[in-house]
Each structure stands twice: as C-alpha cells, then as structure tokens.
Amino acid sequence: MSTEPVDRQEYNITAYTENQVGLLNRIAIIFSRRKINIESLNVSPSEIEGIHRFNIVIVETEEVVEKLAKQIEKQVEVLKVYYNTNADVIWQEMALYKVPTDVIAEKVLVERLLRENGARAVVIRKDYTVFETTGHREETDSLIKALQPYGLIEFVRSARIAIIKASDGFHHKLKDFERREPSEEVAENEFLNDREQVFTM
Amino acid sequence: MFQNLPSALLAASPAVPVLAPATGAVATLQALVAEGVDTIFGYPGGAIIPIYDVLYDFKEQLNHVLVRHEQGGIHAAQGYARSSGRVGVVLATSGPGATNLVTGLADALIDSTPLVCITGQVFAHLLGTDAFQETDIINITTPVTKWNYQVTNAEEIPEALAKAFYIARSGRPGPVLVDITKNAQIQTFDAPEYQPCHHIRSYRPAPVVRPEYIEQAAALINNAQRPFILWGQGVVLGSAEQEFREFVEHSGIPAAWTILGVGALPTGHPLNVGMLGMHGNYGPNVLTNECDVLIAIGMRFDDRVTGRLDKYAKQAQVIHLDIDPTEIDKNVKATVPVWGDCKETLPLLTALVEPRQHTAWLARFNDHTEQEVNAVIREELFPTTEELTMGEIMQQLNEITQGEAIIVSDVGQHQMIACRYAQLNHSRSNITSGGLGTMGFALPAAIGAKLGAPDRTVVAVIGDGGFQMTIQELGTIMQTGVDVKIMIFNNQFLGMVRQWQELFHQRRYSFVDIQSPDFVAVAAGYRIAGQRVDARADLRPALERMLAHPGSFLLEVMVTKENNIFPMVPQGCSVAEIRLR
Numbered sequence: 001m002s003t004e005p006v007d008r009q010e011y012n013i014t015a016y017t018e019n020q021v022g023l024l025n026r027i028a029i030i031f032s033r034r035k036i037n038i039e040s041l042n043v044s045p046s047e048i049e050g051i052h053r054f055n056i057v058i059v060e061t062e063e064v065v066e067k068l069a070k071q072i073e074k075q076v077e078v079l080k081v082y083y084n085t086n087a088d089v090i091w092q093e094m095a096l097y098k099v100p101t102d103v104i105a106e107k108v109l110v111e112r113l114l115r116e117n118g119a120r121a122v123v124i125r126k127d128y129t130v131f132e133t134t135g136h137r138e139e140t141d142s143l144i145k146a147l148q149p150y151g152l153i154e155f156v157r158s159a160r161i162a163i164i165k166a167s168d169g170f171h172h173k174l175k176d177f178e179r180r181e182p183s184e185e186v187a188e189n190e191f192l193n194d195r196e197q198v199f200t201m
Numbered sequence: 202m203f204q205n206l207p208s209a210l211l212a213a214s215p216a217v218p219v220l221a222p223a224t225g226a227v228a229t230l231q232a233l234v235a236e237g238v239d240t241i242f243g244y245p246g247g248a249i250i251p252i253y254d255v256l257y258d259f260k261e262q263l264n265h266v267l268v269r270h271e272q273g274g275i276h277a278a279q280g281y282a283r284s285s286g287r288v289g290v291v292l293a294t295s296g297p298g299a300t301n302l303v304t305g306l307a308d309a310l311i312d313s314t315p316l317v318c319i320t321g322q323v324f325a326h327l328l329g330t331d332a333f334q335e336t337d338i339i340n341i342t343t344p345v346t347k348w349n350y351q352v353t354n355a356e357e358i359p360e361a362l363a364k365a366f367y368i369a370r371s372g373r374p375g376p377v378l379v380d381i382t383k384n385a386q387i388q389t390f391d392a393p394e395y396q397p398c399h400h401i402r403s404y405r406p407a408p409v410v411r412p413e414y415i416e417q418a419a420a421l422i423n424n425a426q427r428p429f430i431l432w433g434q435g436v437v438l439g440s441a442e443q444e445f446r447e448f449v450e451h452s453g454i455p456a457a458w459t460i461l462g463v464g465a466l467p468t469g470h471p472l473n474v475g476m477l478g479m480h481g482n483y484g485p486n487v488l489t490n491e492c493d494v495l496i497a498i499g500m501r502f503d504d505r506v507t508g509r510l511d512k513y514a515k516q517a518q519v520i521h522l523d524i525d526p527t528e529i530d531k532n533v534k535a536t537v538p539v540w541g542d543c544k545e546t547l548p549l550l551t552a553l554v555e556p557r558q559h560t561a562w563l564a565r566f567n568d569h570t571e572q573e574v575n576a577v578i579r580e581e582l583f584p585t586t587e588e589l590t591m592g593e594i595m596q597q598l599n600e601i602t603q604g605e606a607i608i609v610s611d612v613g614q615h616q617m618i619a620c621r622y623a624q625l626n627h628s629r630s631n632i633t634s635g636g637l638g639t640m641g642f643a644l645p646a647a648i649g650a651k652l653g654a655p656d657r658t659v660v661a662v663i664g665d666g667g668f669q670m671t672i673q674e675l676g677t678i679m680q681t682g683v684d685v686k687i688m689i690f691n692n693q694f695l696g697m698v699r700q701w702q703e704l705f706h707q708r709r710y711s712f713v714d715i716q717s718p719d720f721v722a723v724a725a726g727y728r729i730a731g732q733r734v735d736a737r738a739d740l741r742p743a744l745e746r747m748l749a750h751p752g753s754f755l756l757e758v759m760v761t762k763e764n765n766i767f768p769m770v771p772q773g774c775s776v777a778e779i780r781l782r
Contacts, residue, residue, distance in 0.1 A: 070527040
C-alpha cells in the first residue's frame with residue numbers, strides 16, 4: 001500500500017551559485033541525505049558572467065521542496081534559489097537520435113518524419129544519421145516511437161532547462177538584494193577582475 | 202600572480218599592498234596569529250610536517266596542545282570554543298588524521314560550534330592517485346562542515362583562511378575545514394599582509410530584520426494569556442544573554458531551556474521554569490501543549506525537544522526567532538517568523554511588549570515542579586536508599602561550587618542528570634554534545650574548556666562508558682598540566698541504553714554490561730591524582746578534596762546500577778505524555 005503524499009509533483013529548482021569546485025556535491029548531498037532522487041540536473045553559466053545556474057528537477061511535495069530550497073540557499077557559495085512547478089516555468093529538453101542512414105533513406109520518407117516530429121537532421125553520414133528534437137518529454141518521446149521500427153541505434157536526452165515565467169530575472173533580484181542587504185565593506189581589490197565588480201556595490 | 206585564484210576567494214579580500222616572501226606554512230600560521238588565535242589543538246603527521254616545522258618558531262604566539270587522538274583534538278577545540286566564545290582551531294595530518302576529525306565536525310555542525318580545522322594533504326600532483334595517507338577529505342567532510350576548501354597553491358592560503366574564520370564565526374557559527382596540500386605548505390610566494398574577511402557576496406550570515414514581523418510578534422504576545430518562552434543556544438551564540446534577560450523580566454513570561462541554552466538565564470531565576478525535552482522537567486513539557494503563544498528563541502525544535510511533532514503545541518501560535526532561515530518552519534510551523542540575530546531582534550521586541558506578570562500561569566509551572574519534586578527530584582537528590590545516586594553527587598557539587606563552575610558532560614544518563622540538576626549562574630557554563638550525542642566528548646572538551654576559560658573551575662561529568670572512548674586524553678592532561686576535575690559516575694552499565702532496554706525491550710540487557718579498569722589506577726599511571734568513592738559519607742569530603750586539589754583530579758563515584766532518569770517523554774509520544782515514573 002502506497003503511503004506517498006498525493007500532492008507530489010515535479011518541481012523545478014533554480015539555483016544561482018558561484019562557480020566553485022565541490023559545490024555540485026554539496027548541493028547533491030542535500031537531496032541524497034533525504035533519499036530524494038534527482039530526476040534531472042543541468043548546470044551551466046547563467047546570463048551573468050561568473051554566476052552559474054543549476055536547474056534541478058525532483059518529484060516532491062511543496063513543503064519538502066521549500067525546505068530543500070532553503071537548505072541549498074544556505075550554502076555559502078549559493079546566491080539565490082527559486083522553486084517552481086512546471087506550470088510556472090517554460091522548460092525544454094533536447095534529444096538526439098542516431099539511426100542507420102540506409103534504412104532511413106530507403107524505408108522512410110525522411111522529410112515527412114522531420115516535419116511531423118519537429119526534428120532536424122544534425123548529421124547525415126553514409127553509415128548513420130543523427131536527428132535532434134527539442135521539447136517536453138512527450139514531444140521528444142514521439143520521435144523515438146517513429147524511429148524504433150527503423151533500427152534506432154542510440155538515443156540521448158539532455159537535462160531539463162527552464163526559464164521562470166514570472167521572474168524578471170536574477171540580475172534585477174541581485175541588485176535588489178544588494179540594495180536591501182548592502183555589503184559591509186566594498187571589496188576594492190586590485191586583483192579583482194571585472195566580473196567581481198558587478199557584484200560589489 | 203593572483204589571476205588563477207578562484208573568484209570567490211578574491212571577492213573576500215580587500216586591498217593587499219604589502220608583499221613579503223613566505224612559504225605556505227608560514228602564511229598559514231601568520232593567518233592564525235592575525236585572527237587572534239592563541240591555542241591550537243593538533244597532532245602532527247607526514248602531510249602537515251611543514252606547518253609543524255614552522256610552528257616550532259611560533260611557540261611564543263601559538264600554544265599548541267598535543268592531543269592523543271585527532272578526535273580528542275577536535276572535541277578539545279569545541280570545548281575551547283564553547284567556553285571562550287572564540288573560534289577553536291585544530292591541526293591534523295592527511296588520511297587517518299583528517300578522517301579522525303569527522304565525528305567532531307558532525308558534532309560541531311549540529312551544535313553550531315565555530316571551528317577552523319586545517320588538514321595536511323598529499324602533494325597536489327598525487328591527488329586522486331591513492332597516495333600514502335591520501336583521503337578525499339573535502340568530499341568526506343562536505344556534509345559535516347559549514348564550508349570547506351582545498352588549497353593546492355600557497356597563494357590561496359591567506360584568502361582561504363580569512364574566509365574560513367569569517368564563515369566559522371559569523372551568522373550561525375559552524376565548523377569549516379581547509380585542506381592544504383604539502384606542496385602548498387612548502388611553496389614560497391609573495392605573501393600579502395593578512396586581511397581579515399568581512400564579506401562574501403554569496404553569503405548572508407545575518408538576515409535583515411523585518412519590523413513588521415517584530416510588530417506582529419509583539420501583538421501576539423500582548424494578547425496572550427498563557428505565553429511561554431523556549432530558548433536555546435542561539436541566545437548564547439549571539440551573546441544576547443542581557444537582552445534575553447530583559448525580555449523575560451519585562452514580559453514576565455515563564456521560560457524553559459534546551460540543554461544547549463542553559464545558563465543564558467541563571468538556573469535559579471524565578472522565571473526560569475526548567476529544561477525541555479525527553480528528560481526535561483515536567484511542567485515545561487506538559488504546559489507546552491497548553492500555552493497559547495510559544496516564543497522560541499534561538500532553538501531549532503530538535504526531536505528530543507518536541508517529541509511527536511503532530512501532537513506538539515498544536516493549540517499555540519508560534520513565534521520563532523532565529524538567525525538561520527532554514528530553521529524557520531523546518532519542524533514546527535511558525536505563525537510569525539522573526540529572522541535575525543536575537544541580540545538585535547530581542548530589544549526590538551522588548552520595546553513593543555507590554556510589561557506583565559503572568560502570576561496564575563507561572564503558578565501552574567510551580568505546581569508541576571512540586572509534583573516532580575515529590576515524584577522524582579527529592580529521592581534523586583536526597584536518596585533514602587543506601588546506594589549513591591547521580592543526582593545527589595550533582596546536588597553536593599552545586600553546594601560546593603555555588604553555580605560558578607563550568608560543567609562539561611559526556612553523553613548518557615549522567616549527562617541528563619548533570620544538565621537537569623547543575624546549578625549554573627553564568628552563560629557558557631554547560632558544555633555537552635547536544636545534537637550528535639557523542640560519547641567520548643567530555644574529557645577532551647573539558648581540556649579545551651579550561652584552556653578557553655582558565656579562570657574558571659571546570660568539572661567534567663562522564664559515564665564509565667564514555668570515559669573509555671577517549672581515555673587516552675589523560676595523556677594530554679598529564680603533558681599540559683591543565684587543571685580539569687574529572688568525575689566518573691560509574692554504574693557499571695551503558696546506562697541510558699540499559700534504561701531503554703528495561704523500559705522498551707523487556708529488560709533484555711543486550712551488551713550494556715561494561716567492565717572498566719581501575720580508573721584511579723589508570724589516572725595514577727598518567728600522574729593524575731584520584732579517589733574512588735562508594736559510600737555516602739565519603740562523597741562530600743572527596744568532592745571538596747577534588748575541588749581544592751591543585752591540578753587535575755579524577756573522582757570515580759560508584760552509583761546505583763539500575764537507576765532510571767525520569768521524567769521521560771518516551772520516543773514517539775507527545776511532550777504532554779511525559780512520564781514521571
């Protein structure tokens with residue numbers, strides 16, 4: 001008998017962090033110590049130079065997600081954490097499909113395949129062809145179904161990336177953050193490079 | 202020169218004009234001196250020899266205490282930090298030296314103790330090769346540190362240590378670990394003049410106080426009929442004892458403590474109604490479920506305090522004051538969250554709270570105290586049986602020390618007795634392993650506590666089980682001559698486990714019968730004076746002898762074998778279901 005709370009759903013956690021060795025582990029531990037599985041994890045530079053952005057997808061209740069978000073934000077090298085339901089974000093995943101070129105060329109009307117699945121041929125070689133689609137899970141899944149009868153050799157899907165619909169961007173938040181909680185001292189270090197100066201006011 | 206440094210480190214350092222050639226090891230010790238460190242606990246080894254080599258020249262500035270095991274070193278640093286309010290510093294070598302710190306790091310993290318641990322590491326070019334005495338201490342300690350960092354280049358050292366001290370002591374304090382590879386210790390570089398760290402862009406140690414929440418909290422308190430204050434170590438860590446006392450006395454609200462909060466308000470204060478939690482006092486536990494407004498100050502609603510959460514203070518509106526936003530709503534949902542350092546928030550709250558006297562409500566606590574005295578306390582402190590009780594030892598100790606001593610307790614039944622019954626007039630007088638419950642904590646912690654507060658009497662209260670976990674630190678006492686009064690409450694059992702087995706496992710005493718050496722003889726082997734007591738008539742003179750003795754003294758007291766600690770909130774029960782017997 002399942003005792004799982006009924007209000008578990010996918011949440012997208014967005015964390016803005018320093019680009020620091022070991023931080024991924026520090027963040028991952030916050031989930032693993034509670035035995036929570038990370039469904040998807042993407043780390044990339046953000047729109048702000050020197051600040052990285054984590055996109056983490058988990059299936060949990062809001063109560064748990066809120067606590068996790070606070071614990072991530074508490075880490076010294078983390079600047080800000082948001083969490084959102086799928087309805088609150090615009091999200092995408094990318095998928096690559098490798099199939100034998102001869103089969104595709106002979107047996108499938110490639111053009112129709114591409115059009116019907118919103119796909120793009122990335123590489124066409126004698127031995128194989130790689131297609132790419134981008135979208136929600138069900139959208140990227142549909143091309144798998146279409147290609148499987150034709151000898152799908154390999155398939156890979158990326159982690160999810162998400163943009164928060166309501167957010168007016170972290171840059172604005174960071175400025176607000178600094179205005180409300182100004183730094184004690186301006187760190188005027190001759191060794192600071194330009195990117196640091198963005199964040200010291 | 203600094204171009205390859207991590208940006209986060211650079212962000213911490215202001216202008217650094219003065220450059221002088223130094224090795225990484227010299228820079229490390231210069232940083233400690235600049236941070237005001239006077240005492241270090243440590244144990245040398247291959248990967249930290251360069252730092253120890255320089256330490257030879259720093260003997261005048263840095264008092265290094267050679268412990269007998271790294272776990273002893275970190276517990277001693279915890280005791281030092283807790284008694285002095287300063288950052289405890291530990292040195293250890295790589296591999297086993299570093300891994301021996303893990304228990305102490307976990308203990309310090311959960312009890313918010315500021316520590317800077319410096320570990321040696323194998324040469325950077327050997328990292329990841331399973332080199333001799335190599336462990337990945339950064340990943341091992343990530344879950345048990347507030348922050349950690351691996352230095353692989355001497356140029357990183359000043360900034361890394363500045364950041365380490367700032368993080369350890371600011372906001373909610375905690376342990377940090379800086380791992381320094383051997384090449385970085387040896388490497389010579391143009392060291393800048395040491396600059397302490399005051400700001401890290403991604404670290405906001407003290408949340409901004411929101412006046413609207415102060416106002417909402419004051420309104421709740423002013424309308425309350427049965428308000429109740431729970432306070433924890435946050436009051437001590439924030440050095441807010443005076444502000445707290447003013448709030449309590451001004452508002453007239455009864456206040457109860459967690460074991461790490463005790464002493465912030467003297468135990469004899471008329472509004473101090475006792476200890477919370479599993480082995481806390483009867484009134485504070487029962488009345489938690491009858492108050493209408495619960496004001497939690499610098500405490501984290503640990504499960505040992507709350508018992509069953511779904512039956513915890515459901516009738517009450519909760520005001521939670523804490524510097525750590527993650528504690529708000531973590532276990533108990535707050536009606537009004539008051540983020541911030543309580544040294545800052547409490548005076549704001551006091552200013553808006555009406556002066557009151559809750560006479561009838563306070564009388565209810567006193568009624569419960571009377572019940573508890575009749576059912577438990579009188580017999581524990583003034584036993585009518587022949588055998589000695591732990592409580593009467595504490596009672597006698599209180600009479601002699603008059604609440605002026607620092608009590609360092611280990612973990613188990615004696616800990617609960619010590620915390621329940623110790624009379625404490627001052628803050629930073631109760632040093633114990635609260636969150637982690639680390640047996641073996643007290644002996645080394647007492648060494649550190651005495652070094653951190655050399656003018657105070659330090660009494661370690663330890664069980665026969667816990668004492669044998671770090672018994673080797675008697676060697677540290679012997680070598681340093683530190684004055685620690687060691688009291689072993691010997692019930693010839695792992696007493697708390699035995700109590701649980703008696704109460705909840707049909708008296709199936711599974712491996713709790715522990716044999717001990719002749720502790721007095723062991724102490725004598727370390728040239729520490731001692732005495733064993735098993736008769737009531739000898740107790741008081743022995744305690745007086747111990748306290749009057751110049752230097753350390755070990756007093757072993759044989760106590761009732763199967764005494765239980767009551768009251769008790771059985772696990773899985775509500776605090777209101779606390780058992781008197």
